[in-house]
Amino acid sequence: MMVLVFYVTIFVVSMLVWGRIKRHRNRHDFTSLKTVTFGDESAIQPDRVASVISVLSVFLIWGAFTGSSIVPLHVPGPFSGEAGFTYTARAPDGAEAEAEVRITVHAAGETAVEPQVPQGSGFAQGDSAVVQEWRSVLLRPVENDGEGAVVVAVNGQPIAIDDRVNVTGGTVTLTPRGSLNFQAAKGMQMEPIWLPAPEAVVARFVEIATNGYQNTSLWGHLGASLARVMAGFVLGSIVGIPLGYAMGLSGWFRGWFDPIVEFMRPVPPLALIPLVIIWFGIWETGKVVLLFLAALWIMTIAARSGVSGVKLSKIHAAYSLGASKAQILRHVIIPNSLPDIFTGARVAMGVCWGTVVAAELVAAQKGAGMMIIAASKFQLTDIVVMGIILIGIIGYGIDILMRMAEKKLVPWKGRG
Amino acid sequence: MSGLIIDNISMRFDLPGGAAVQALKNVSLHLKQGELLSVLGPSGCGKTTLLNILAGFLAPTEGQIVLGGKRVTGPSPERGMVFQQGALFEWMNVRQNIDFGPRMKGMAKPERDRITDHLLETVGLHDFGEKAVYELSGGMQQRVALARCLANDPDVILMDEPLGALDALTREKMQGLVLKLWKETGKTVVLITHSVEEALLLGERLLVMAPRPGRIFREYKLPFAERGVHTDLREVKKSDGFSETREEILSMIWGMEEEIMGKKDSAA
Numbered sequence: 001m002m003v004l005v006f007y008v009t010i011f012v013v014s015m016l017v018w019g020r021i022k023r024h025r026n027r028h029d030f031t032s033l034k035t036v037t038f039g040d041e042s043a044i045q046p047d048r049v050a051s052v053i054s055v056l057s058v059f060l061i062w063g064a065f066t067g068s069s070i071v072p073l074h075v076p077g078p079f080s081g082e083a084g085f086t087y088t089a090r091a092p093d094g095a096e097a098e099a100e101v102r103i104t105v106h107a108a109g110e111t112a113v114e115p116q117v118p119q120g121s122g123f124a125q126g127d128s129a130v131v132q133e134w135r136s137v138l139l140r141p142v143e144n145d146g147e148g149a150v151v152v153a154v155n156g157q158p159i160a161i162d163d164r165v166n167v168t169g170g171t172v173t174l175t176p177r178g179s180l181n182f183q184a185a186k187g188m189q190m191e192p193i194w195l196p197a198p199e200a201v202v203a204r205f206v207e208i209a210t211n212g213y214q215n216t217s218l219w220g221h222l223g224a225s226l227a228r229v230m231a232g233f234v235l236g237s238i239v240g241i242p243l244g245y246a247m248g249l250s251g252w253f254r255g256w257f258d259p260i261v262e263f264m265r266p267v268p269p270l271a272l273i274p275l276v277i278i279w280f281g282i283w284e285t286g287k288v289v290l291l292f293l294a295a296l297w298i299m300t301i302a303a304r305s306g307v308s309g310v311k312l313s314k315i316h317a318a319y320s321l322g323a324s325k326a327q328i329l330r331h332v333i334i335p336n337s338l339p340d341i342f343t344g345a346r347v348a349m350g351v352c353w354g355t356v357v358a359a360e361l362v363a364a365q366k367g368a369g370m371m372i373i374a375a376s377k378f379q380l381t382d383i384v385v386m387g388i389i390l391i392g393i394i395g396y397g398i399d400i401l402m403r404m405a406e407k408k409l410v411p412w413k414g415r416g
Numbered sequence: 417m418s419g420l421i422i423d424n425i426s427m428r429f430d431l432p433g434g435a436a437v438q439a440l441k442n443v444s445l446h447l448k449q450g451e452l453l454s455v456l457g458p459s460g461c462g463k464t465t466l467l468n469i470l471a472g473f474l475a476p477t478e479g480q481i482v483l484g485g486k487r488v489t490g491p492s493p494e495r496g497m498v499f500q501q502g503a504l505f506e507w508m509n510v511r512q513n514i515d516f517g518p519r520m521k522g523m524a525k526p527e528r529d530r531i532t533d534h535l536l537e538t539v540g541l542h543d544f545g546e547k548a549v550y551e552l553s554g555g556m557q558q559r560v561a562l563a564r565c566l567a568n569d570p571d572v573i574l575m576d577e578p579l580g581a582l583d584a585l586t587r588e589k590m591q592g593l594v595l596k597l598w599k600e601t602g603k604t605v606v607l608i609t610h611s612v613e614e615a616l617l618l619g620e621r622l623l624v625m626a627p628r629p630g631r632i633f634r635e636y637k638l639p640f641a642e643r644g645v646h647t648d649l650r651e652v653k654k655s656d657g658f659s660e661t662r663e664e665i666l667s668m669i670w671g672m673e674e675e676i677m678g679k680k681d682s683a684a
Contacts, residue, residue, distance in 0.1 A: 313500070318505075322520050323516075324520070
């Protein structure tokens with residue numbers, strides 16, 4: 001909730017501020033003269049400043065809520081230091097006495113010395129404890145106060161079972177068994193086990209990039225995933241593209257394969273994982289088969305629509321220029337279908353990348369997905385976050401490469 | 417026997433609903449080598465069907481097409497086609513588009529280049545050989561389409577509204593080019609158009625077709641194409657008989673259109 005409020009605030013404030021600044025800068029291009037921009041798609045250019053602020057604010061909020069050292073502002077962190085409270089114990093005979101409990105709250109990974117036990121008054125004896133940030137500790141202060149003593153008040157406030165009292169550095173709750181549960185104040189930051197600070201993720205990245213993870217280097221993990229994607233995609237294309245051409249060129253092929261393709265297309269590849277594992281096992285074969293199936297239908301449909309999309313007048317022109325069927329396939333149908341095939345390839349690569357990560361979550365010895373699922377089992381959230389970021393970057397990188405290849409190889413796309 | 421003979425063509429096919437369409441009925445015509453024919457008519461009169469039959473893309477249900485003594489059974493390079501637009505291969509540059517036909521025939525490169533260079537010159541695109549076709553304007557693209565068709569040296573050139581998508585000024589220029597090419601090459605040309613003016617300018621002979629069933633309604637022999645070879649086309653339009661013939665044909669076609677509308681209204 002807090003995060004959302006923060007995010008919306010940054011969004012609105014930066015929009016207003018940047019809007020103010022922009023108004024004072026003179027622009028003389030054509031778009032600046034347009035009076036109607038609402039609804040004019042061509043007048044809407046992505047504001048790169050917004051993109052930069054958007055990325056920065058993600059890191060800002062991430063850092064602010066994890067106590068990161070790269071961000072100057074933080075939301076209040078967990079309590080650390082000396083906490084304590086007094087309690088009032090009542091003996092069975094009705095006599096009451098007060099004693100103090102001192103608790104040292106220390107950061108994770110540090111060790112702390114137990115504070116000195118303070119002297120109580122009357123029969124009550126003081127107590128002490130050590131607890132890590134964010135954690136709670138169960139205290140039985142009346143244990144050493146004589147037989148049958150019970151806690152009746154904390155810091156002077158009367159307390160009943162399950163009541164909570166705010167004390168220095170945290171809260172105290174009386175449990176049904178009569179002991180006191182001290183919970184160190186959590187503040188508003190995230191525990192590293194939920195979300196580590198950005199620099200922790202970077203540090204982990206450097207560490208894994210140099211030392212590897214679970215006997216495989218980082219590049220070994222990522223390379224394994226990429227190799228599976230490439231194998232599945234290439235196999236899917238080798239089968240799918242000719243199949244798509246056949247479906248585009250022959251009524252029998254189209255009739256035969258239409259039900260199969262139309263049935264298999266909406267089945268998410270992830271739903272096939274169990275069957276693929278049963279049939280092909282959990283190792284490489286199974287994964288490549290799964291990715292092959294993920295790419296196959298997409299490439300088939302792309303090739304088919306590429307063939308169907310060829311203008312009849314182009315085919316007629318080629319025939320009346322004396323081309324044979326084979327020449328028309330080679331010089332007209334295939335080049336004409338390339339833009340569609342590229343679009344399909346981009347989709348297929350995206351789907352394959354997503355599928356390989358998911359497949360590796362199920363079972364793998366190496367791979368990007370295996371890395372994050374293995375780390376999550378040890379609650380190594382920093383590796384999980386690092387893995388997710390790397391998966392995102394690679395997926396994005398693949399798409400950019402495909403788009404660049406498309407521009408280079410099919411410059412006529414959309415200009416027929 | 418040379419020339420293009422359209423021998424009593426009829427075309428009838430069934431619609432999915434069970435009804436049948438008589439697209440063409442008893443169309444006959446004899447075109448001599450080197451004649452320029454334009455075909456005009458309201459939409460649905462079967463003129464595109466007729467052209468597709470001439471090209472060999474469709475088979476008539478009755479009658480036959482004979483070119484140079486041989487019966488037409490399918491598409492062939494001796495009958496070149498020029499389409500309205502978008503029939504160029506945009507993955508090839510201008511030069512590759514033009515020499516597509518010779519290349520498919522397996523002609524040697526030097527000879528192909530000679531033909532292409534000559535044609536680029538003829539259609540006024542000598543500096544554009546290496547350009548991508550999608551970089552050209554609509555008029556230039558149609559010049560490429562004409563050159564591509566001529567590169568194959570066909571006996572007959574079939575044009576399906578080749579200038580239909582061009583703006584008025586470019587269109588007029590291109591009409592001049594079509595006339596020039598017709599005269600220079602001596603090809604038989606069949607041109608389909610929606611524009612009465614274009615049909616008058618680009619037709620030694622002009623067919624007006626009528627719909628339901630598609631048939632030849634009236635045939636003209638016109639002097640304007642011959643005049644246009646030597647004079648400016650705008651002068652031709654001002655010349656004797658041009659506007660009278662245009663009005664006559666226009667009212668003829670208007671009449672047909674109204675008849676169609678009337679039929680539709682009574683059907684509804």
